[in-house]
Amino acid sequence: MADAALIGIDxxxxxxxxxxxxxxxRLLERWSVPTEADRGYRHVxxxxxxxxxxxxxxxxxxxxxxxIGIGVPGPLSHxxxxxxxxxxxPGWVNVPxxxxxxxxxxxxxxxxxxxxxxxxxxFVAGAGxxxxxxxxxxxxxxxxxxxxxxxxxxxxxxxxxxxxxxxxAVLDGRPCPCGQKGCLERYSSANAIAExxxxxxxxxAESLLAQRIRRGDEINSGDVARACxxxxxxxxxIWAEACNHxxxxxINLQHLLNPQRIVFxxxxxxxxxxxxxxxxxxxxxxxxxxxxxxxxxxxxTLAEDAGLIGAAxxxxxxxx
Amino acid sequence: MADAALIGIDxxxxxxxxxxxxxxxRLLERWSVPTEADRGYRHVxxxxxxxxxxxxxxxxxxxxxxxIGIGVPGPLSHxxxxxxxxxxxPGWVNVPxxxxxxxxxxxxxxxxxxxxxxxxxxFVAGAGxxxxxxxxxxxxxxxxxxxxxxxxxxxxxxxxxxxxxxxxAVLDGRPCPCGQKGCLERYSSANAIAExxxxxxxxxAESLLAQRIRRGDEINSGDVARACxxxxxxxxxIWAEACNHxxxxxINLQHLLNPQRIVFxxxxxxxxxxxxxxxxxxxxxxxxxxxxxxxxxxxxTLAEDAGLIGAAxxxxxxxx
Numbered sequence: 131m132a133d134a135a136l137i138g139i140d141x142x143x144x145x146x147x148x149x150x151x152x153x154x155x156r157l158l159e160r161w162s163v164p165t166e167a168d169r170g171y172r173h174v175x176x177x178x179x180x181x182x183x184x185x186x187x188x189x190x191x192x193x194x195x196x197x198i199g200i201g202v203p204g205p206l207s208h209x210x211x212x213x214x215x216x217x218x219x220p221g222w223v224n225v226p227x228x229x230x231x232x233x234x235x236x237x238x239x240x241x242x243x244x245x246x247x248x249x250x251x252x253f254v255a256g257a258g259x260x261x262x263x264x265x266x267x268x269x270x271x272x273x274x275x276x277x278x279x280x281x282x283x284x285x286x287x288x289x290x291x292x293x294x295x296x297x298x299a300v301l302d303g304r305p306c307p308c309g310q311k312g313c314l315e316r317y318s319s320a321n322a323i324a325e326x327x328x329x330x331x332x333x334x335a336e337s338l339l340a341q342r343i344r345r346g347d348e349i350n351s352g353d354v355a356r357a358c359x360x361x362x363x364x365x366x367x368i369w370a371e372a373c374n375h376x377x378x379x380x381i382n383l384q385h386l387l388n389p390q391r392i393v394f395x396x397x398x399x400x401x402x403x404x405x406x407x408x409x410x411x412x413x414x415x416x417x418x419x420x421x422x423x424x425x426x427x428x429x430x431t432l433a434e435d436a437g438l439i440g441a442a443x444x445x446x447x448x449x450x
Numbered sequence: 451m452a453d454a455a456l457i458g459i460d461x462x463x464x465x466x467x468x469x470x471x472x473x474x475x476r477l478l479e480r481w482s483v484p485t486e487a488d489r490g491y492r493h494v495x496x497x498x499x500x501x502x503x504x505x506x507x508x509x510x511x512x513x514x515x516x517x518i519g520i521g522v523p524g525p526l527s528h529x530x531x532x533x534x535x536x537x538x539x540p541g542w543v544n545v546p547x548x549x550x551x552x553x554x555x556x557x558x559x560x561x562x563x564x565x566x567x568x569x570x571x572x573f574v575a576g577a578g579x580x581x582x583x584x585x586x587x588x589x590x591x592x593x594x595x596x597x598x599x600x601x602x603x604x605x606x607x608x609x610x611x612x613x614x615x616x617x618x619a620v621l622d623g624r625p626c627p628c629g630q631k632g633c634l635e636r637y638s639s640a641n642a643i644a645e646x647x648x649x650x651x652x653x654x655a656e657s658l659l660a661q662r663i664r665r666g667d668e669i670n671s672g673d674v675a676r677a678c679x680x681x682x683x684x685x686x687x688i689w690a691e692a693c694n695h696x697x698x699x700x701i702n703l704q705h706l707l708n709p710q711r712i713v714f715x716x717x718x719x720x721x722x723x724x725x726x727x728x729x730x731x732x733x734x735x736x737x738x739x740x741x742x743x744x745x746x747x748x749x750x751t752l753a754e755d756a757g758l759i760g761a762a763x764x765x766x767x768x769x770x
Contacts, residue, residue, distance in 0.1 A: 205741055261607075277707070279604055280604075282600065284600075284708075286583060287581075287582060287709065287710045287743070289708070290708045290741060291705075291706060291707050293705035296705045297701075298698045298702055301620070301695065308740050309740070310701070311736070374621060375621065381617075381618055382617040385610075385611075385617050386611060387606055388605070388606020388607055388610045388611035389606065389607065416621075416631070417630065418616055418626075418629045419628065421534075421608070
């Protein structure tokens with residue numbers, strides 16, 4: 131069906147990325163414009179509407195989009211089309227983006243959590259291809275996630291499934307802004323790794339990063355990865371702990387859902403083998419000996435395109 | 451369809467429980483015979499075959515069973531119909547029970563993990579009625595489980611989903627016979643609770659159970675529950691820890707799958723409110739403050755019938 135092309139949008143705090151996808155799921159063309167989130171909700175809806183018009187003009191007669199899938203930082207309700215609040219989109223409290231964008235563009239719109247959209251993108255077109263069951267973990271500021279079972283995205287009864295980063299890794303562990311203690315993302319996100327090194331140095335731990343930290347430089351997970359390679363004991367300890375907690379989380383996903391593949395994305399995977407090797411090693415070491423039906427642990431392959439591809443693929447259900 | 455009655459069987463190490471279920475899912479009649487597991491696999495297949503014949507004779511013309519669903523202690527493969535090994539069924543290594551029972555009875559057979567069958571039983575006819583997403587935890591010798599999402603049992607790619615008891619609660623925690631450390635069932639199963647009190651007393655902890663433990667009496671979770679009520683500090687500490695770990699596991703299930711209900715079954719629920727109250731309290735206390743889309747924590751309602759009802763319901767897919 132040539133007329134089943136779709137627009138996929140990945141709405142971030144900084145940029146709006148969009149793509150036109152053919153009925154086959156192939157990404158035909160990409161767009162990116164600044165979000166200008168500081169100018170408020172109505173302004174951003176206007177920018178989205180303009181971008182859709184641009185894409186419609188660019189689309190050939192055979193690839194006119196019949197719907198829009200949009201991934202947005204949550205929490206939100208897919209079913210109701212409402213964003214409850216988004217950390218990077220100031221003032222977006224209980225905004226009915228689905229209906230507003232649909233009214234403005236005349237096209238049906240499907241609203242999805244951005245991590246869910248990225249998970250579904252990797253599932254249909256990236257590292258999850260060929261799977262029926264897959265879990266994605268995005269390792270960035272926090273840890274997001276998405277769960278696909280029997281080829282379907284798991285949304286949960288209140289559309290808040292896939293919050294892998296807030297699974298409790300350590301009972302009574304490190305406090306999290308969410309109100310819990312010991313969330314996985316307080317140990318294994320890119321931000322947590324850097325933060326823990328800074329804390330350790332403040333507590334007097336030896337580190338190759340100590341001088342930079344003391345003079346107030348900002349430290350990120352890339353700095354910690356480099357310090358590990360250079361032999362810093364504190365960086366190595368914290369990196370290893372992050373990998374162990376992540377491996378335990380993967381074991382928990384395995385026992386609960388028995389997926390074929392667990393896919394990692396986000397800034398932390400820039401560390402490459404320095405992340406994947408110890409993660410796989412810890413996963414094998416900490417795992418049970420009862421069966422060996424372990425999921426593969428792999429990196430995402432679609433990078434920035436995962437969200438918009440997934441959003442479009444998820445819109446297919448509603449807009450076909 | 452009067453001819454879509456099914457036989458549900460719950461095969462345990464001690465007893466074979468069976469039921470005849472009407473097409474509506476209603477349990478019409480129950481049977482129970484000793485398993486005689488010590489006499490080997492062939493003997494038990496013979497007993498199952500005889501029991502099926504008994505049920506067929508008892509069934510009216512309108513309720514002749516058209517298939518059999520059987521729940522068996524795992525690990526096993528539903529798809530291949532093979533039991534890889536069962537702790538309470540000596541010698542059952544890689545036995546093709548599905549095909550053997552089907553040949554012997556002339557009826558299609560569906561083989562399922564017993565915890566999965568119990569979960570699906572509660573889902574269709576017990577504490578999970580009215581849900582679309584539900585997780586069951588069986589709190590007994592170990593901790594088993596079953597996951598239902600969007601009205602379907604989650605089996606996973608190798609049929610080993612739902613192993614909630616082997617989710618890691620404490621990294622590098624108490625060793626588990628499965629080869630892992632810190633499995634949930636090493637803290638929160640009925641057996642683990644009793645075992646931890648015995649260990650604490652051996653380590654010199656004060657306990658109302660100390661005398662009985664020292665003279666070699668066997669202690670079970672019921673004894674620990676009583677000791678808690680009588681003010682034993684060690685029993686109270688270990689009971690509270692069991693509830694906290696169980697609550698954290700429920701929070702993890704909530705974040706990952708966002709189910710409507712988490713259902714508890716197994717011997718430990720005999721403690722009644724002494725279990726449910728602190729569990730709910732810990733679940734609320736340890737949970738995040740971001741949303742309040744929490745699942746309900748409830749006890750199972752079908753007791754011993756859950757497994758055979760669920761096995762029959764799951765057989766419907768294959769035998770209808």
